[in-house]
Amino acid sequence: MSHSTERSNGRAYGREDPQAIPPTIFLDPWLTTEGDAAKALADDIVERVERGISTAMTRKARHLAIARRRLVVENITANIATLALSPHLDPGNHLAVATAKTRPTRYDREDYPRRLLATVLEALEDQGFLIRHPYVFKQRNTTVELTGDLLPSIRRHEVRLADIGRVRGAETIWLNARTGETPFGNQPPSKCLIHYADTPATVMLRAEMERINAYLNQSDFRYDGEPQVPVSLRRMFLLRSMEEAPAFDLSGRLFGGWWQDLKSxxxxxxxxxxxxxxxxxxxxxxANLAYIQTTGKLFQGDPYDIPGLEDHRDAAKLAMLSLLSRSHDMRRLSAELKEALPEGWTAKRLVESFANRHPALAESFGRDIxxxxxxxxxxxxxxxxxxxxxxxxxxxxxxxxxxxxxxxxxxxxxxxxxxxxxxxxxxxxxxxxxxxxxxxxxxxxxx
Missing domain, CATH: 3.30.70 (Alpha-Beta Plaits)
Structure with a gap:
């Protein structure tokens, strides 16, 4: 099959049509099969994968190679089951998989045989478990699409999210830096993970997250009566540029909870x-944090009560976020903001309306706070x-x-x-x- 004409559900994923690419989630190398049902599914997949792989090596080396491929298969199986069963994910999403040969960093799983990932994915595709969509420069990572045959296998083995486990040791303190590159399409500004050396501050931040994750995983959180995949929240810090020395005083929001992306x-x-x-x-x-930082006081009233947007509070919240988060003056509306605002609103009208309503914040607009x-x-x-x-x-x-x-x-x-x-x-x-x-x-x- 030609990569430029691969199709799924009647949609093309060629280089000429990046907008048709479905949403993706990144493969989590720390997931594994834990319950009997998930392990039985992985056993079936391993058997078919090994059937299609023939290598000339000693018996001892072959057993070692099979064990390493099994680790990868169990991880992919856990990710596929998570994608298929999680209430906050769409089974039509693709898994994004980094197959490039790069030097390991603190964010990688040390015992994960990354060099085998591409080989195992190819074998899984040959056995009809998935379809690979190759990396396209500045458009997408290698992505994996679940085939129709895989979902019945998950149901037949009666796999539940409680059968998915998580290997300990995942990094919970992440540091990204803005690359300065112009994003393609409607994607957010490009960022790059930064490898940093630990300090007493990062050790303390990590200890806090380990304590929080342990407490969350001891709590009885369920969705529709079903336990979910083990929680591993991480804090995502940011540098404004790649030239800055590592620091952990920007952003730091918590990500990774299945409930965070669940529809209301x-x-x-x-x-x-x-x-x-x-x-x-x-x-x-x-808005109140902006007022406290600027004036030391809360805003009296509803900061999102903007003349002309009385019936569009969500649009007003989005506009405030945009004004305070951008690093330059707003000259045009983003597609998301334009869709949220009533007909007839322009960037100029929006900036003037918010400056009139919030003169104390006007100097902070476009200053990346x-x-x-x-x-x-x-x-x-x-x-x-x-x-x-x-x-x-x-x-x-x-x-x-x-x-x-x-x-x-x-x-x-x-x-x-x-x-x-x-x-x-x-x-x-x-x-x-x-x-x-x-x-x-x-x-x-x-x-």
Whole structure:
């Protein structure tokens, strides 16, 4: 099959049509099969893969090679099952796989035989388990598409997410740097992972995340009654350029929780220790953090109540984020912002409207302070999760809020205010957001 005409579900993935590429998630090298059902599926896949691989080597070397390929197959099997079964992922997504030969870094799994990855993927494709879409310069990584034959195999073996395990040792403190390269399409600015040397500060940051992850994995988080893949949150820090020395004072948001990307109309299916959840967040967090950094005080009123956008609060929030996060003046609307705003809005009108509503912030627009505000936000979140752990309150962290069992919402809201006041000198207001629920569940939650 020609790579320029590969098709799936009636869509082409050639070099000439990068916009047709489905969303991708990166293969997680730390996942593995743990439960009997997932191991049985991996056994079947290993048997078929080995059937198609013939090499001339000694018996001892062959056994070692099979063991190393099995590690890769079990990892790919775990990733495929996670993609197929996770409620926050679309099974139509592709797995992005880095097959380039690069020097290992602190972000890599030390015992993972990366040089075998391309060979195993080719063997899996030959056996009809997947379709590979090759790397395209400045358009996509090598991606893997699940075939229709694989999903029935997962169901036949009765694999559940509880059968997926995670090898210990994954890096939880990540550092990216902006490369300065112009992104293609509508992609965000290009960033590059930075290999850094540990310091007392990074050791402390990592210890905090290990404590948080251990606490989350001991909590009884379920979706529709099903346990999910083990949690491994990581903090994503940022450098504004690749010339800067490693530092951990920008961004730092937490990523990697399956609940973070779950659609809002599915959250009612989350339970914590058998209870439905309450969704608590810091009200107007981003704007209030900007005011605290600039004036030392909270904004009085709703910062997203912009004349002309009264019925478009989400658009106002997106606009505030864009104005504070960009490193230059806004001269044109992004496609996302243009779609969110009412008809007739321009970049000039937006900047003027926000400057009139928020004169105290006008000098901060286009000055790239968003990553500084995210750093403050993430420090609050880490401190909050650590404090809740000491109180025995299980909480799913979002960027500016948490999800807790309904019986814990009162105390959790108090702790949110206490932690923000301790770190900022002023308590951020906390509100409970409604969980979208079917009518039959509303009565049960109220009771």
């Amino acid at each position: 109309d599915r959250r009612h299916l989350i339970t914590i220790s058998g209870e439905p959840i309450a969704d608590l967040d810091y009200s107007s967090c981003f 968003g990553v500084e505000l995210m750093a403050t936000e993430s420090r609050i979140m880490v401190a909050l999760l650590l404090r809740l752990e000491t109180l025995g309150i299980a909480a799913m962290g979002l960027h500016d809020g948490i999800q807790v069992a309904v019986s814990d919402r009162g105390r959790a809201a108090e702790v949110m205010e206490e932690v923000s006041e301790r770190l900022l000198g002023v308590a951020l207001p906390v509100k409970e957001k409604p969980i979208k629920r079917p009518p039959s569940e509303l009565l049960a939650v109220a009771a």
